[in-house]
Amino acid sequence: MNSSPEKTSPKGSNFLRPVMLLLLWIIIPGVVAEAQYFGRNKPSYRKFEFDVVQTPNFELYHYMKNDSLLKSISCWSENWYSMHQTIFRDTFLTRNPLIFYTTHADFQQTNTISSLIGTGTGGVTESLKNRVIMPVASSLAQTDHTLGHELVHAFQYNLFLNPDTMRKLSINNVPLWMIEGMAEYLSIGSVDPNTSIWMRDAILSNDFPTLKQLSTDSRYFPYRWGQSFWAMAGKTWGDTIIMPLLKKTAELGVNEAVKKVLGYEESTISALWRLASEEHYKKYLEGKSDSPVGRMVVSKANAGETNISPSISSDGKYLAFFSEKDLFTLDLFLADARTGKIIKKLSSVVRDNEIDDFNFIESAGTWSPDD
Ligand SMILES: [Zn+2]
Structure with a gap:
């Protein structure tokens, strides 16, 4: 829809709408976090004591003990800022908040946003305070990339939610x-x-x-x-x-x-x-x-739309894999390795309350040696 100036509400009124927009960096498609948590509460296991470090353009909230990592993240933030600035031709008027969690499990407990965060979410940028919230990823390169990605969103919000431009521009278009x-x-x-x-x-x-x-x-x-x-x-x-x-x-x-x-x-x-x-x-x-060589053993015909992280038993008879076959969660299934026929569901986030999520992206299941 065209949001020409004469059709929009008075300057600034949209800016105050109590709606928080979120842009996520999702590592893989298909298994989107929110749906998996249907009916569950967000877990909170610990309190985080944040320190603040200021760089020329950012306020970095963290509780990490690793000084060299902190220094790297500070440098990356400023590098991304100057790179994105040349594209957006824009500046942040105040230091932009960056909130870093040391692990993904800690990140999932964040109270900076109310929505639930799943394994597949690598970082979040929220619109109200333009805060970037993210964990340190499993590699430095991935952390750097997620930071660069989320800071593009910070610039995008800075543009779209600027009272001077939002009369004419709408992110909804x-x-x-x-x-x-x-x-x-x-x-x-x-x-x-x-x-x-x-x-x-x-x-x-x-x-x-x-x-x-x-x-x-x-x-x-x-x-x-x-x-x-x-x-x-x-x-x-x-x-x-x-x-x-x-x-x-x-x-x-x-x-x-x-x-x-x-x-x-x-x-x-x-x-x-x-x-x-x-x-x-x-x-x-x-x-x-x-x-492709071989034949399809597990597909949406006998399992779910998303079937990932297969692990074959040491005797070659069985196959364990994650699937969203039962709609709301990603569960662990056992199947016949030859036919792909599902024998039973081994574990489920819904059934086993001590499990918040299966980290299928950065780890895979394995079999006990005596199985
Ligand atoms: Zn994104």
Whole structure:
């Protein structure tokens, strides 16, 4: 919807609406945290004694004992700030809060936001105080990336929730793939093996979406596709196109924005993006076919939509894996390794109260040696 100045409410009134927007960095698609916690309370096991460190543009809240890590995070924050600043051409008027938890389990207990946080959430940026809340990840590189990603959101909120611009711009006009894709593109860049896997697979499967499909069809994971789109736009028109396109989209929506800023209809831009991707990946696909070795044992036909972290028993007879087969949670199932037929559910977050979540992303199950 067009939010032209004459149609919006008086300056500043929207800014005070008691609605908190959240932008998350989600590590994997499909298993989104909130749904898994249906009917459960947020656990809180300990009280955190936070210290504050100030850098030129940030206030870093932490309770970490590791000075060198703290120093690294302070440096990364300022580096990201200056990198993002060149794109957004914007400054934070006050020091932006960064709240760091030492582990993901601690992060899940945060009381800075009320919503529940699942294993797949790598970080959160909330709109009211523009706070970035995140854990130290399992590697320094991942922590740095999540920080860079969330700080893009901090700049986005700084733009969209600024009383001077929000009369004209609305974040509601910007599709998620544009928001998250930008955060990925500006924190990873255009060369990314992970995104390349998705793109090659889409080309091979003849399932490359248009911009319209990206905005309306949830099958297309906004992070990877959005990053690919911005990488193409950056390569074609230069990164100086990012802000005009983002702002025009916030004003008029994607279709009108691409027409006005890039000079083509949405369908033409979609076709150009697809052709550029096909051209780029063609050389990697030559002589290859989509015929994986082996056979599918577990699929949505006999398990859930998401079936992950398989672990085979030492005698090769059984297979344990996580699946969201029973809708609300990710449970641990035991199956026949030959047929994939599920024998029983071994464990469930809902049934076993001492378990908050299965960390299927950074760890995998294993079998007892005597099994
Ligand atoms: Zn994000």
